Amino acid sequence: MDGSDIFELSIRSQNELRELVGTPHQAVVKKSVAQLDERTQDFISMSPLVFISTSSAEGKCDVSPRGDQPGFVHILDERRLMIPEKPGNRRGDSMFNILSNPHAGLLFLIPGLHEVLRINGRACVVKTADVMPKWPANQEPPLLSVVVEVEECFIHCSRALNKSQIWDVDTWPSKENLPSAAEMFQAHLKINGYTLKE
Structure with missing residues (x-):
């Protein structure tokens, strides 16, 4: 089939989709909370990596990682x-x-743990010093930060990370077989007719 026709096959309604995926168990629905309880805060404090998803008013989507030492994401309150x-x-x-x-939507990971923490909520960009005038002495305060007010917070099951074997070192490809980020970068510049000057 011609790839240009694929959207003609797309599911058009919520009812049609619900008939195919089924109805979630009430425990799955009720596990979502609108707060950062003690256990959630512990999870975030141990996570060195979070993916943040956003979209523009026109619907242009983006997902990008943020990473640092565990605890780099600051809990302001509940x-x-x-x-x-x-x-x-x-x-x-x-x-x-x-x-x-x-x-924004957030996905927190902890190395070795197959469950992930999902948070969705209202977001804003702030000058960091306006929110946290006192910054840890051993860290350089960033100019800007993203603040997220929690509307949904829930733990996500381990199926995806289990299936991917992401934390199983024995399944990792050898480094010489990994894609080259530098080559991809140069190739994409070439597609756009741009040459990086040395």
Whole structure:
């Protein structure tokens, strides 16, 4: 089949989709809370990596990672957390999306743990010093941070990470067989007709 026709096969309604996926158990529905309880805070404090998903007002989506030492995401209170924005490539995709569509989804991981923590909520971009004027002495305070006010918070089952064997070192491909990020970067520049000057 021609790939251009694939959207003609797409499911069009919530009812049609629900008939195919079924109805979730009440325990799955009720596990979502709108707060950061003690156990959730412990999970976040041990996570060195979170993926943040955003979309613009036009629906342009983005998912990008944020990582540092465990505890780099700050719990402000039972409803709000803050993710520091460290200096990077200056694209600012997540932050610009939040300016036009103030919502974000977060996915927290802990190495070796197959369950992940999902948080969805209202988001904003702040000057870090306005929210946390006192910063840990051993850390460089970032200029900007993303604050998320929790609307949904729940633990996600281990199936995906179990199936992927992501934490099983024996299943990892050898380094010489891994894709080259530098080659991909150069190839994509070439597609767009841009040559990086040395």
